[in-house]
Amino acid sequence: xxTETLNFFEKVYEVARQIPYGKVTSYGAIGNxxxxxxxxxxxxxxxxxxxxxxxxxxxxxxKKGLLTGKHHFDGTNLMQQLLESEGVEIIDNQIQNLESxxxxxxxxx
DNA sequence: CTCTTGACTGAGG
DNA sequence: GCCTCAGCCAAGA
Numbered sequence: 276x277x278t279e280t281l282n283f284f285e286k287v288y289e290v291a292r293q294i295p296y297g298k299v300t301s302y303g304a305i306g307n308x309x310x311x312x313x314x315x316x317x318x319x320x321x322x323x324x325x326x327x328x329x330x331x332x333x334x335x336x337x338k339k340g341l342l343t344g345k346h347h348f349d350g351t352n353l354m355q356q357l358l359e360s361e362g363v364e365i366i367d368n369q370i371q372n373l374e375s376x377x378x379x380x381x382x383x384x
Numbered sequence: 385c386t387c388t389t390g391a392c393t394g395a396g397g
Numbered sequence: 398g399c400c401t402c403a404g405c406c407a408a409g410a
Contacts, residue, residue: 283407302392313405319391320407337392344391
């Protein structure tokens with residue numbers, strides 16, 4: 276089993292899975308940790324297959340703390356609900372006090 | 385092989 | 398501070 280692209284996806288899942296409770300990170304941060312700071316879109320694209328892989332995709336947002344990927348979830352506010360349940364304050368699809376809940380894989384790992 | 389799309393980001397107006 | 402443009406890389410048609 277080779278396929279480096281698959282490895283990239285797997286890496287994204289693995290990092291996302293390591294996001295601690297009540298914390299969030301950005302696509303760029305994950306991409307940067309994977310050595311692809313310009314592939315933030317790929318990270319998000321990879322998250323498309325996160326369903327069924329036990330990946331807390333709701334903890335992954337864009338750099339502004341905006342829940343850009345909420346449209347991919349079942350409901351309309353499901354992503355926000357999940358994050359709020361973890362103690363993350365969200366207003367209008369945007370994470371409040373982002374710096375306090377921000378989790379940097381490069382620092383944590 | 386070429387074109388389009390996309391859960392992004394940074395720079396410029 | 399908000400809107401637009403361009404760069405980025407991978408997957409699907």
